[in-house]
Amino acid sequence: KAGVTQTPRYLIKTRGQQVTLSCSPISGHRSVSWYQQTPGQGLQFLFEYFSETQRNKGNFPGRFSGRQFSNSRSEMNVSTLELGDSALYLCASSLFPRGHSGNTIYFGEGSWLTVV
């Protein structure tokens, strides 16, 4: 079956703009989590959605937001982009919410965002 699909793969934006990234989880998975990966900070948790509800949120400013649709597809949005938002944004899907015993998490290939 198809894996986790993220779009777009690469994009370049200027400071002050906003961006929307999309993630389609594995069919049947209802948990979608978003992560930001940078060389300096490593992999940092943004938020998690399960059944269209945000279950957990990391320590990011309100410029970072997300949502999940009834078909489990998820989007994350970053408004008023800053240079420091340049990163690889990873989406992960799983059958159960994060932390569930025996849960297997599948990552997408990520969206590379460059802010200039």
Add this chain to the structure above:
Amino acid sequence: EDKVVQSPLSLVVHEGDTVTLNCSYEVTNFRSLLWYKQEKKAPTFLFMLTSSGIEKKSGRLSSILDKKELFSILNITATQTGDSAVYLCAVRSTNAGKSTFGDGTTLTVKP
């Protein structure tokens, strides 16, 4: 106060789809979690879960409990029109057998 929250409140799918219903709870002195199916009559018992991580299966239905994250899911694969119903989640405490019900998830399966 004990609380049971089910999501989504309603769901419309087509035959053959897979659905996952969620039940989150906050209960003092948890004893067990139960799933019921209710059509135009009294609820029909589906599963009782007491231990985390052990999946219970009955045909196309399965359910699992996570006592750490305080939730359970009910999974239905290859849905059929006969699966259309309200699915109720209830949590029973050790306090004199008190049960708290969620508001239910109304599932509609279209042909």
